[in-house]
Amino acid sequence: MKAVCWEGTDNITVERVPDPAIMNPRDVIVRVSSTAICGSDLHLMDGFIPTMKAGDILGHEFMGEVVDIGRSVSNLRKGDRVIVPCAIACGHCYFCRNEMWAVCDNANPHAAISEKVYGYPAGALFGYSHMMGGYAGGQAEFVRVPYADVGPFKVPDHLSDEQVLFLTDIFPTGYMAAENCNIRPGDTIAVWGCGPVGQFAIRSAFLLGAWRVIAIDAVPERLQMAAEAGAETLDSMNDDVFDRLKTMTGGLGPDACIDAVGMEAHGAHIDYWYDKAKTALRLATDRATAVRQAIHCCRKGGIVSIPGVYGGFIDKVPMGAAFSKGLTLKLGQTHVHKYLSRLLRHIENGDIDPSFVVTHREPLEQAPRMYRTFRDKQDGCVKVVLKPH
Amino acid sequence: MNHLRAVSQREAGISHWVARGPAGMNVEWDARIINEIDGRLIAWQSLEGSEVSTAGSVNFRETPRGTEVRVHLQYSPPAGRLGAAVARLLGEEPTVQIHDDLRRFKQLIETGEIPTTKGQPVGGRR
Numbered sequence: 122m123k124a125v126c127w128e129g130t131d132n133i134t135v136e137r138v139p140d141p142a143i144m145n146p147r148d149v150i151v152r153v154s155s156t157a158i159c160g161s162d163l164h165l166m167d168g169f170i171p172t173m174k175a176g177d178i179l180g181h182e183f184m185g186e187v188v189d190i191g192r193s194v195s196n197l198r199k200g201d202r203v204i205v206p207c208a209i210a211c212g213h214c215y216f217c218r219n220e221m222w223a224v225c226d227n228a229n230p231h232a233a234i235s236e237k238v239y240g241y242p243a244g245a246l247f248g249y250s251h252m253m254g255g256y257a258g259g260q261a262e263f264v265r266v267p268y269a270d271v272g273p274f275k276v277p278d279h280l281s282d283e284q285v286l287f288l289t290d291i292f293p294t295g296y297m298a299a300e301n302c303n304i305r306p307g308d309t310i311a312v313w314g315c316g317p318v319g320q321f322a323i324r325s326a327f328l329l330g331a332w333r334v335i336a337i338d339a340v341p342e343r344l345q346m347a348a349e350a351g352a353e354t355l356d357s358m359n360d361d362v363f364d365r366l367k368t369m370t371g372g373l374g375p376d377a378c379i380d381a382v383g384m385e386a387h388g389a390h391i392d393y394w395y396d397k398a399k400t401a402l403r404l405a406t407d408r409a410t411a412v413r414q415a416i417h418c419c420r421k422g423g424i425v426s427i428p429g430v431y432g433g434f435i436d437k438v439p440m441g442a443a444f445s446k447g448l449t450l451k452l453g454q455t456h457v458h459k460y461l462s463r464l465l466r467h468i469e470n471g472d473i474d475p476s477f478v479v480t481h482r483e484p485l486e487q488a489p490r491m492y493r494t495f496r497d498k499q500d501g502c503v504k505v506v507l508k509p510h
Numbered sequence: 511m512n513h514l515r516a517v518s519q520r521e522a523g524i525s526h527w528v529a530r531g532p533a534g535m536n537v538e539w540d541a542r543i544i545n546e547i548d549g550r551l552i553a554w555q556s557l558e559g560s561e562v563s564t565a566g567s568v569n570f571r572e573t574p575r576g577t578e579v580r581v582h583l584q585y586s587p588p589a590g591r592l593g594a595a596v597a598r599l600l601g602e603e604p605t606v607q608i609h610d611d612l613r614r615f616k617q618l619i620e621t622g623e624i625p626t627t628k629g630q631p632v633g634g635r636r
Contacts, residue, residue: 126633176633
């Protein structure tokens with residue numbers, strides 16, 4: 122089959138590889154109908170995520186048709202149309218039973234690596250480094266899905282691929298980011314980053330009852346997309362974000378701040394160049410402009426919610442500001458499984474049509490070019506959907 | 511148990527163990543169960559004159575988070591300290607083996623299978 126492979130930093134290829142096969146009783150094989158490039162895939166392309174190996178198949182946002190079934194899977198049949206959560210979860214450990222699916226205790230075959238780095242075994246993701254399980258991803262014609270009796274989620278035929286595909290990751294991720302803000306009537310939510318996750322965070326904040334959402338980015342078409350959802354916008358390169366947020370909220374500050382940027386932030390401030398130099402010299406691993414600003418701008422007693430991905434260490438975190446204001450920080454990979462029914466209902470009710478975010482549709486073969494287009498924010502690119510067949 | 515080749519029952523309470531040792535060698539010993547409390551404890555000791563001198567126990571304890579499994583093991587490696595050093599290099603050191611085996615045991619008990627990616631498709635340039 123054809124698959125998108127990581128061959129090294131800035132080296133994404135499409136290759137012929139063997140088809141996947143059932144390896145464990147709870148596996149299924151899915152024939153991929155649509156798969157997307159995630160902003161977090163760009164961290165892999167740019168070499169920010171450790172423990173990638175040449176030849177690894179990428180992709181954690183995919184859906185398709187069940188074509189082969191392991192002997193322990195009784196809830197799915199061949200021909201079922203499913204979306205597959207990006208987080209791989211066993212469904213039975215303490216964490217899965219308590220809806221913390223993304224930190225499943227059992228799914229990661231290489232748990233020992235993350236135990237060394239993070240102290241505890243990390244959960245597992247499709248196509249996202251050996252530390253995160255080393256599972257082959259879904260930017261391919263076919264993919265093996267483990268624990269298929271708890272992961273894949275059947276979707277109704279009357280909804281198009283583009284309406285349901287983002288249930289795999291970015292819609293739940295934006296939604297969980299907003300849910301983590303404990304939104305109450307009258308709240309103002311500031312969102313750093315108007316990429317796909319930021320777009321879903323903005324719309325989810327409104328779904329959860331926010332009064333205002335203020336969106337911060339430097340790319341005009343992304344700010345435009347945010348404005349179409351009803352957000353007010355700030356230009357992170359030209360506006361004094363702190364000053365504008367304070368003025369817009371009558372001096373109080375936003376009730377909650379969402380960092381939908383993560384480890385590869387760009388910025389106009391001195392700390393951006395400081396991070397850039399430190400990561401280039403390998404003295405730090407992540408660039409943290411967005412989360413610093415979010416902490417600095419948040420109102421007293423507010424919440425900083427971080428769906429943006431971090432992998433290693435950051436410094437110059439304004440801990441004093443966070444402490445003196447009594448902030449709450451909420452972060453982490455998305456517990457995708459937890460949100461599927463709820464968000465499918467929102468789609469079926471017409472509260473949101475997730476296909477708004479798609480700007481590019483291409484055959485799988487175009488993946489290397491589309492990774493670059495997406496990373497460099499060229500051609501108005503916000504979200505790429507790849508078609509393997 | 512990835513590192514065990516075979517366990518067989520010799521007679522009541524006595525078993526014969528074959529484990530993978532360093533450099534592809536087998537290590538074998540006989541062990542006798544010296545204490546057993548139903549659902550809570552199994553303790554054993556190798557018989558005198560065994561290639562490996564070992565004693566240990568597995569304890570099970572109910573907690574609000576599930577069953578805690580605790581392994582205690584004492585051993586003298588076959589070729590003394592040199593043997594352990596070689597074993598450590600090869601990742602066949604007993605602490606590592608037990609840690610790995612306990613993780614696989616937990617995975618098997620909780621999910622019915624052991625997660626793996628061995629043999630999955632991969633790009634050709636590796």
